[in-house]
Amino acid sequence: MVSGQPYPIKGLVSYAVNLFHTLPNPARTREALERLDFHLAIDILPQEHTRWADVVLPECTYLERYDDLITVAHKRPFIALRQPVVQPMHDTKPGWWIARELGLRLGLEQYFPWKTIEEYLEQRLNSVGLTLEEMKQKGVSIQKGRPYLEDWEGRGTPFKMTGGKIVIYCEELAKAGHDPLPRYEPTPEPPEGYFRLIYGRAPVHTFARTQNNPVLARLMADNEVWINREAAADLGLADGDRVMLVNQDGARSGPVRVRATSRIRRDCVYMVHGFGHNAPGMRRAHGRGASDTALQTRYAIDPISGGAGLRVNFVRLERGSRTSHRAAGRA
């Protein structure tokens, strides 16, 4: 989107994805969005990216709508129904309604031969001998059929690589001109005064989308930056101090509380992903904690798989103007 290569992208529909917390380097995301002629955002929350949209279509939450059937074929095949338990609050609409209405207005009515989601679900369920009424009661229906993983018992393997499921030396990679037995290549070490930024998740929160939930926010309202006890002492930092995180390219995030702990190496700092929201509409999450994506201005690409490595960024801890003692509520 930024380069316009191999072709220019002029329009974007973002559905249920917060571009500023899903992707590293928000500055580049902003640059890409600036080049669009049109951006439509469909979401349930007034997150950062919806402020970059020309049009926002607010969707109702999963407890207020039907969605398409969940059908899982592997291991133990089943069909599951998501159904509304309450009417939508405010002026919001289900995703299926938004898709259908947009389709009708674009002259694509042949793709929407049904009028309501109930009609659509009924027809799909009838094809396997179920009814919507039955599924409303049961919620989930286990299906007959051979579980995928058992299909292969005693009959070889579904894995296509030479050697089967577990391959140490990969012939296919050798044929493709890659290293068949991957060698460790060291990544750059943090410069003096900097720590490698690593990140992970807490079980309370899901990605960057639940920090504003009132019940979850009271369990975990913000994140902390974990730093080795001795490293913290060297910097004159104590548990509960507030710091700004500044990366090797000058990107900043915070303030965030310090958690001095023996549970981390001296050369790394760790934080839980999903905090550091800066959309004012996210009333509870706004300004709480720091964002790891904001500090990931660099990334490494694995030449074979194309996977992105984000733990190649380094941060230093800059003491905040205010310090507070260990916040309440921490065990």
Add this chain to the structure above:
Amino acid sequence: MARFGMAVDLDRCVGCQACAVACAVENEVPEGFARRRVGEVVAGWDLDDLRLQFLHMQCYHCANPPCILVCPTGATYINRDGLCLVDYNICIGCRACVSACPYGMRYPHPRGFVDKCSMCDHRIHSDRHPACVEACPAGALVFGDLDDPNSAISQAAAAASRVEADRPETGARPKFLFLNARVSPQEVRR
């Protein structure tokens, strides 16, 4: 008649706090307060001997609870199933029980009474578990009759390699069991 209690198998708990969420929603606990919390505690100093333990905090439904002794109105009582409960219509919100609880498991509700875990007394008589137990994805929380050797809690306690209650020296005789703790409740409080 029963002697209901609860246990947490700490070999199973992953600290997800689904129990705390279910509790807050089920019991309409106001923001800023909790009937049930899960914290974490780290014992040891060096990386080699660090031990992590999730800490479960809720009313232990003690058999000899100090909160009852200090209640001036009789609002706190033990029912026929051994649960320690608060009658909100009698409670005057004086908070004597909040101070008396040796485990700090009670809170003053903004509507003028004192509240705490009721073991979901409104659910358990219709064959449902307390909300926290039902929500636990790991099967770590167990509820049942401690007098019935076939109950889930008795079975879980019998199978556990370590069974402990929080600070028995209080004399309150908690009916909340910590199973298979790596950091004992006693060590946690040090």
